[in-house]
Amino acid sequence: MAKWDNMLSMLWMLRTGRKLTAAQIADHLEISVRTVYRYIDALCASGVPVVAESGHDGGIRILESFKDTPPLFFSAEELKALMDAFKFAQGAGYPYTEEILSVLTKVENGLHEELHHDLSRRTSGLDVISPARPPSLIPLLRELEQAVKDGRTVRIAYRKANAEQEDEREVDPYGLAYDRNEWYIVALCHRSQAVRTFRVDRIAQLIPTGALFEKPERFSASAYFRDQSNRDREADGPLTVIRIEGGQDALNAICHHWHLRHYLTERTDREARFLIDAPTMNKYLPMYLMTFGPVIRVREPLELKRRIREMASSIVQLYEDVDLV
Template identity: 45%
Template sequence: MSKADNMLSILWLLQTGKRLTAKQLAEALEMNIRTVYRYIDALCASGVPIVADSGHNGGYSLLQPFTDAPLLFDLNEQKSLIHAAVFAQEAGYPFGEDLDRAIAKLKRYTNEEQRGAIERHSRGFDVILPPANPMLASMLQELEISVANEHTLIVDYQKNFQTEYQTRQIDPYGLVHWKATWYVVAFCHLRGDIRSFRVDRIGNMTRTDSTFQRPAMFSARQYFLSSLLSDADRQEKPISIKIIGRKQALNDLCGHWFLGRTLVERTHEEAHFQLDEQLVHTHVPHILLPFGKAIRVQEPSFLKDRLAAIAADLLHYYQST
């Protein structure tokens, strides 16, 4: 390890609050005791308040007020944190002001050379996501706090395209950001089961005095993904779908979050999927329509008929209005 790493290691050991001798430090860090003395002297010279006590119970310790040793980040670590902050801000991270202050502190404790390097790496790094709704920030903050502190909430929720709100009592287990939309995964007292709720469909929200205990090892991410992909994994009556088309269109189709899990075979000009027959009738046509003439369904024939029927219905709808 470098000198800086060894000095920081000594600080971490002294952070425990125990009085440690030079011999104990040397054994813990596997270094010569003379080297420990040199590093202690260097730390004291740099202003670290290390107290040296002699005698039978002597050793080194830190003054009580000195409780936090500074974190040291190299350039790549600093760059990665700043890039991650860009992603978070674009995704509508609800604690944006706190994140800005954290990044400002990170830049404040860098030298001129490091700041220049960080600026160079930041200028060429941009993230473009659908605009986040700033009105959700306060609600997301409240949800995050309630998740962490396990507080039961009462919310007014607007389901799907309904105009009326329903009052629900929920135990929020976690927040999930999926395809530019925030969801809260929660136990719904009305349904007696775990559900996911779109945050932008929540009207009023009230924190109650009641608390709950989240199930051990529960993962909001895993629950959310499993609920999304359960249909794709269902194969009660599997049907083969064969599609030809342009290479890039097939690439996008095979990379689709839903269809990608059902891919059986891919060649240069064809993609072969296998799904449950009901899903081929309901889900698949609406996934394929945006690809337009870039793809063509080879089989099954009823899927081609379904696509034609949906397109004809849209044509009639817009011609009649």
């Protein structure tokens, strides 16, 4: 058992309220008595009031005042996970990273020097590179989340992609979602009277209104995204298994495609499998997969292979009369 796991086990043993001898603890954890006393020093340095009493009725215990307080004590792996999670949240532009950092600072302040050094060593090998984001994004995310919580309609000035000017509309925000390195608000648009998605970084201004709304029961932004992808299918009915093999970079691009990723069923280092209806496959995949050239190969179905070959042949025929000399 790892050192920090042993220390946590020892702490829970002492929280039972019984006095234990160092020998009893050592026997239970299968460690030496000398190690038990080292762990006691480490616990005390972490703020745990461990008392070692000598004599006939002596033993090791913790003060009564600590027994009713949940211990702020983590294993090395748990601390690393917290720090790494903060990096990912920061990279995503999560609007409450300062609060997470405040919690982590409190945790770090309670660590003794040895554990603090070990944590720095364990977390130094992972970084999250975040894209550039507008400074207004965090306050926007906070305001939108509050509007979702309060059920308040907001007026937004929204700029669509490649649009020359902003467009104002009132929306009922149902939920925030983080997808493909971007934040989205899923909301009921009053103008279209339909649920729409809006990229938060394209919201130039947000103005609260006095109007209230009632969000659909059990609404899920992530489920909405999945449902939208399913609606984009060309037809209902039997699904076709698609197997594509190739290099990792090419497969990563295909598997992360905004539409295809919803149909991914299996992925290995050399192959990806999808389950999709034939009309959608025939309409979108031949041209898209051709952009990867020879770095990928469709293993099945035969119909998709045939359509890609036909499309490639038509391109070759188009340039047959070109003198390349």
